[in-house]
Amino acid sequence: MRRRERAGIGFWRALSREPRRLVAMGLWSVLEAAPAFLIGHAVARAIEDGFARAEPVTGLAWLAALGVAWLVAAVAARQVVLCVAAVAEPFRDDLLAHVVEGTLRQADGRDSAAVARATLQVELARDAFAAVVTTVRGFAFTVVSVVLGLVTLAPQALALVLPPFAAGLALFLASLPALARRQRAFLLADERLADAMTGVAGGLRDIEACGLQDRTYERLDRQVGDQAAAARALARVTAARTAALAVGGWLPVMLVLAGTPWLLDGGLGPGVIVGTLAYVAQSLAPALGGLVQGLSVSGVRLAATLRRIAASAPPAPRARPSLRPASSDVRLSSVTFAYGPHSAPVLDGLDLVIPEGDHLAVVGPSGAGKSTLAALVSGMLRPAEGEVLVGGVPADRIDPDARVLIPQEAYVFRGTLAENLAYPQTPADLKERLDEAVAAVGVRELVDALGGYEALLDPAALSAGQRQLVALVRAYLAPARLVILDEATCHLDPAAEARAEAAFARRGGTLIVVAHRLTSALRARRILLMDGTRVTVGTHDELAKVSPLYADLAGHWHPEPVS
Ligand SMILES: Nc1ncnc2c1ncn2[C@@H]1O[C@H](COP(=O)(O)OP(=O)(O)OP(=O)(O)O)[C@@H](O)[C@H]1O
Structure with a gap:
């Protein structure tokens, strides 16, 4: 049910998303419907003021005015088509995005044919949508024009025209749901029969060999019967459609003809009665016919394709709104994380507090989980157990502007x-x-070397270090109060690394650096040593005293001067 609602919402959203196009469509539609308003007046005046008084020039002038109105209507009709297309395209794009995303997710990338089938459905839906908009719009504007025409030409005639017209319209609208249901049942029966026939055709030899002819015949016979029953049921509703047309389109004509004496008694001239008939026979009945035809075919098709699209491509999970953190302090509580259900955990029950304004270096042997920790704090990974909060907000829901992660x-x-x-x-x-x-x-030299801010960059022509400098400036400019540098300076020389890290330390907020060199760790206020799933936090001197691993690591790093 919810899926169907989504597709339905797409319909109304597409219509309301282009309000200017809708207004333009309305204005062109007024011009397109001008002949529907003019026809009764022009015919009545042509007869009464022209031909009946032996003044053919006047009569012809009225008919010529009607001709001009038809020409204007033709131009307007073209503009209406363009407006409808402008509304239908976003509708198609919405549906397409929905089905491609949904089908890919559902098919897990294995069934490209599913995407092709779904996009075909979308094209059908787009065409049907455009046809429905065109039909319903044309009908509405024509009816309003005719009613206005009758009000101004022969208001008495409205009593003869409107009740049967409304009754016919109501009858048709009431039959629409049943029509849609039976059309769908007919299509399904047709598809089932086609499937069965294809199966039988492919397995004829086996059917023959196993002696299954009778059972196969019975099964096909049943399916042919089902399809015939569905076709009969559809035909019965189609009869209601024809009745609606007769009541709404032609009964008003008959009533106006039968009511001629009454209309003449009411002071209407014969020309006005012919004009009234022109309204009903030339505008109202065709408009109802167009609506009946358009909704029965395109409307039913639109409903069917939208239902299919919704069923074949489940909606994307609703994106959760991001949350603005109160500060940039980071809290990990009992965080456990493993890359797979059967993999050893990289982090196991980790508790850690990194207060706002802290500068923490993360060190540890390769594979200890430093990048994993950085990804958890930046919200790119979610812990299997425990929670990672940034400023009180789960890290994976944090406002993207509130933190920045620069990878290697x-x-x-x-x-x-x-x-x-x-x-x-x-x-x-x-x-x-x-x-x-x-x-x-400290990137001025690079900016000058590249030719200034407006120089065009060729990413492949930059060295890894130059790319890192560009990314560091980008992170520095970002509004984020939490900065995570995951070996983001590993391609820089020690001096450039020191300058960049010092800049981030002065910048304010919380700074987490996955350290590449000892100097990087020495510049930090605290150091987090990761060793398997054990972690230790302290200053350089503290860690050097308590952790042989840290002493060992520090010994392997180049003893560069601390800046
Ligand atoms: N996408 C992944 N899928 C499966 N296992 C992974 C994935 N990424 C990392 N690992 C494993 O998780 C463990 C921690 O990796 P991580 O990259 O966090 O370590 P590190 O300390 O950053 O290592 P290095 O210093 O080499 O970058 C390693 O055993 C690694 O092989």
Whole structure:
């Protein structure tokens, strides 16, 4: 049920999303429906003021005016088609995004044919949607034009025209749900029969060999019978449709003809009665016929395809809104994480508090889980047990602007240097902000070497270190109060690394650095040593005293001067 609602909501959302197009469509529709308003008046005046008084020029002038209105209507009809297309395309795009995403998720990437089938359904739905919008809109504008025409030409005639018309319309609308159901039943019976026939055709030899002819015949006979019954049921509702057309479209004509003496007594001239008949026979009946035909075919098809699309592509899980953290302090409580259900945990029951403003270096042998910790704190991974909170908010739900993670391999895209440095921001004072960040991180030399902020970058032509510098400036400019550098300076020389880290330390907020060198750890306020699933936190001196592993690691690092 909810799936069907989603598809239904897509219909109304597509209509309301382009309000200007809708207004334009309305205005063009008024022009398109002008002949429906004019026809009764023009015919009545042509007869009464022209031909009946032996003044053919006047009569012809009225008919010519009607002709001009038809020409204008033709131009307007073209514009209406363009407006309908402009509304139908976003509807198609919405559906397409929905089915491709849903089908891929459901098919797990194994069934590309499922995507092809679904996109075909979307094309059918788009065509049906455009036809329904065109039909219903045309019907509504024509009916309003005819009613206005009758009100101004022969108001008495409304009593003869409107009741049967409304009755016919109501009869048709009441039959629509049944029509949709039976059409669907007929299509399903047809598909089942086609499937069965295909199966039989492919297995004829086996049927013959196993002597299954009679049973196969009985089964096919049953399915042919089912399909015939579905076709008969559909035909019965189709009869209701024909009755609706007769009542709504032609009964008004007969009533106006039968009521001629009464209308003449009421002071209407014969020309006005012919004009009234023109309204009913030329505008109202065809409009009802168009609606009946359009909704019976396109409306039913639209409902059926939307239902199929909804059933074949389940909706994406609703994206949860991100939350703004109160601060940038980080708390891990009893966090356990493993990459697979049968893998050994990388973190096991880890408790850790990194208060706002802290500068923490994370060290440990390769594979100890440093990057995993960085990914958990940045919310890219979720713990299997326990929780990771940033400013009181679960890390995976945090507002993306509130934290930034720079991995070892920095991302640079084809664009200007300024775009790369500022991405995704475009502040008004971009130049000043860039200058400040570039100076702080120590990247001025690179900016000049690349040819300034407006230089076009070729990512492949940059060295890994240059890409890291670009990403560091980007992170520095970001509004995030929590910065996680996961070996983000590993391709820089020690001096450049020291400058960049010092800039981030001065920047404020919480800084977590997965350290690549001892100097990086020495600059931090605290050091977190990861060793298997055991972790120890302390200063360099504390760790050197209590942890042989740390002493060993520190010994292997180059003893570079601390800046
Ligand atoms: N995507 C993954 N799928 C499965 N196992 C993974 C994945 N990423 C990491 N691991 C494993 O998890 C453990 C911790 O890896 P992690 O990358 O967090 O360690 P690290 O301390 O950052 O290592 P390094 O210093 O080499 O980058 C390792 O045993 C690693 O093989």
